[in-house]
Amino acid sequence: MDTFIASAGTYANLVRQAKSKQKIIDKMEAAGLVEKVDMPKVLRFNFEDVPKLPPPNIAFNEVAFSYSGLKKDYLYQDLSFGIDMDSRIAIVGDNGTGKSTLLNLITGQLSPVEGTVSKHPALKLAKYSQHSADQLPYDKSPIEHLEATYKSKFPEKDIQFWRQQIGRFGVTGAHQTGPISQLSDGLRNRVVFAMLALEHPHILLLDEPTNHLDMESIDSLAIAIKEFSGGVVIVSHDFRLISQVAQELWEVKDKKVINLTKEDITIVDYKNALAKRSK
Numbered sequence: 001m002d003t004f005i006a007s008a009g010t011y012a013n014l015v016r017q018a019k020s021k022q023k024i025i026d027k028m029e030a031a032g033l034v035e036k037v038d039m040p041k042v043l044r045f046n047f048e049d050v051p052k053l054p055p056p057n058i059a060f061n062e063v064a065f066s067y068s069g070l071k072k073d074y075l076y077q078d079l080s081f082g083i084d085m086d087s088r089i090a091i092v093g094d095n096g097t098g099k100s101t102l103l104n105l106i107t108g109q110l111s112p113v114e115g116t117v118s119k120h121p122a123l124k125l126a127k128y129s130q131h132s133a134d135q136l137p138y139d140k141s142p143i144e145h146l147e148a149t150y151k152s153k154f155p156e157k158d159i160q161f162w163r164q165q166i167g168r169f170g171v172t173g174a175h176q177t178g179p180i181s182q183l184s185d186g187l188r189n190r191v192v193f194a195m196l197a198l199e200h201p202h203i204l205l206l207d208e209p210t211n212h213l214d215m216e217s218i219d220s221l222a223i224a225i226k227e228f229s230g231g232v233v234i235v236s237h238d239f240r241l242i243s244q245v246a247q248e249l250w251e252v253k254d255k256k257v258i259n260l261t262k263e264d265i266t267i268v269d270y271k272n273a274l275a276k277r278s279k
């Protein structure tokens with residue numbers, strides 16, 4: 001409409017139409033029309049490449065676990081498997097079967113009731129969970145928070161470094177220095193991903209990483225995961241992500257972790273089976 005008004009010239013009929021269009025614009029602006037909001041650019045979530053550790057990096061040996069410590073409550077029994085830097089695993093299963101619990105057994109946040117979880121002594125893990133963004137200090141800015149958390153790890157770095165780290169994850173401009181409380185869910189999660197990258201992990205553990213991401217960001221995350229040279233274990237219901245990055249599909253079921261890929265069950269087969277079950 002602006003273009004029409006600007007080019008209407010002096011011809012009476014066009015001037016009348018231009019005036020009418022200007023009135024429409026004035027009304028729209030009065031009703032709250034503002035300039036189009038620029039969405040944050042879809043940037044790559046790129047994680048630093050880390051030197052390979054010899055396998056096995058994580059080994060579960062006949063692990064059993066329950067929160068009560070009692071056998072009758074076992075969520076898992078007789079779990080034995082290995083995870084290393086070549087692993088690209090998606091963990092699937094019904095709600096409440098114990099997928100998040102499994103990640104916490106991997107990190108050591110939870111300890112097995114029976115058996116052992118052993119890890120390479122130099123192994124660094126970084127975990128994203130659905131609660132990571134809620135735990136950010138809302139009164140601080142992303143830059144302040146990054147600097148406070150990682151200053152001892154990178155003592156010689158200046159503000160430019162922190163800006164760059166967080167900028168790579170799509171948190172730019174005033175978002176870097178304003179309070180975290182004013183960021184959208186999506187941007188807060190980008191702050192969390194920037195922090196995961198600063199951990200320089202050998203293996204990334206991602207618990208439902210796509211819940212607060214739009215489709216473009218899911219694809220960015222998938223690209224970053226594909227380019228990452230370490231191992232990845234993802235708990236997700238998001239087949240858009242899983243189908244792009246997972247090389248193995250593990251299902252948590254009947255107190256066990258079943259490697260569906262070894263049974264020649266593909267992600268598509270699993271998705272179709274789920275769809276049939278829900279009919």
Ligand SMILES: Nc1ncnc2c1ncn2[C@@H]1O[C@H](COP(=O)(O)OP(=O)(O)OP(=O)(O)O)[C@@H](O)[C@H]1O
Pocket residue numbers: 067075093094095096097098099100101102
């Ligand atoms: N801290 C805890 N104390 C006691 N029980 C717990 C605790 N955390 C989880 N549980 C229970 O353990 C079971 C497994 O929980 P978990 O969160 O690992 O499952 P999940 O497969 O990740 O579920 P979802 O897909 O719904 O996120 C659930 O029955 C849950 O209620």
